[in-house]
Amino acid sequence: MLKFAQMQLRDAAMAEDAVQEALAAALAGERSFAGRAALKTWVFSILRNKIVDLIRLQSRTTNVSALADDEAGMDETFEALFKANAHWRPEARPFGWGNPEDTLRQERFWEVFEICLNHLPEKTARVFMMREFLEFETDEVCRKLNLTISNCNVILHRARNGLRRCLESNWFSSGEKPC
Amino acid sequence: MLSCKEATRLMSEAQDRPLSRGEKLLLEMHLAMCRGCRNFRTQMDFLRLACRQFMRRWNGQDDGSPPP
Numbered sequence: 001m002l003k004f005a006q007m008q009l010r011d012a013a014m015a016e017d018a019v020q021e022a023l024a025a026a027l028a029g030e031r032s033f034a035g036r037a038a039l040k041t042w043v044f045s046i047l048r049n050k051i052v053d054l055i056r057l058q059s060r061t062t063n064v065s066a067l068a069d070d071e072a073g074m075d076e077t078f079e080a081l082f083k084a085n086a087h088w089r090p091e092a093r094p095f096g097w098g099n100p101e102d103t104l105r106q107e108r109f110w111e112v113f114e115i116c117l118n119h120l121p122e123k124t125a126r127v128f129m130m131r132e133f134l135e136f137e138t139d140e141v142c143r144k145l146n147l148t149i150s151n152c153n154v155i156l157h158r159a160r161n162g163l164r165r166c167l168e169s170n171w172f173s174s175g176e177k178p179c
Numbered sequence: 180m181l182s183c184k185e186a187t188r189l190m191s192e193a194q195d196r197p198l199s200r201g202e203k204l205l206l207e208m209h210l211a212m213c214r215g216c217r218n219f220r221t222q223m224d225f226l227r228l229a230c231r232q233f234m235r236r237w238n239g240q241d242d243g244s245p246p247p
Binding site: 001004040041044082085086087088093094095096097100103104110113131132133135137138153156157160161163164168 | 182183184185187188191192194195196213214215216218219221222223224225226227228229230232233234236237238
């Protein structure tokens, strides 16, 4: 859980506090649990809300919609995948990744996946993780972070493409050839 | 006619909201002709699947450390 909070918040001290508070809140509650799994799900749902509160606080002090250097760099890399007519350059064309189940069964894949996630620019990663890991609807993410829908879309597209490219070159590239 | 670049934006947004009929039509016409973008779409679906599974792995952990 701590590592999960750290991934989202990218701040060790904040993550530690969030997890501790979530645990304390869960233990202070009067609910009884059928088992360990139920307790864990409960703690996790508290943690999810704590993380979002902290992200909101952070986003108030930093300008989430301003384009950071690392994000601008990602956008340039994305633009470079296309020819002048906005169609794929042959060498940059996305290729088939094979059977997803086979990939997801491999432990080594998850290491690469985590590295690629951590490699995303901070703000980009936050929006993406709120959407995909904390499973907020996109308009909720935008609202909580004070982003316009179009800004949110741009950020999510950047994140997905960055992650896709990272996995493609670090995991899938030894597989099928581009067609 | 959609360009590949525009198609990637629609395919990302399709992960967040239902596309309009017009958008769907444009996208399908493009995908019918473009293998690169068809692969892009499969990759987007893969990312969603991987994220869901990633979360399940975290949630399934007892001590919060990454799964063995």
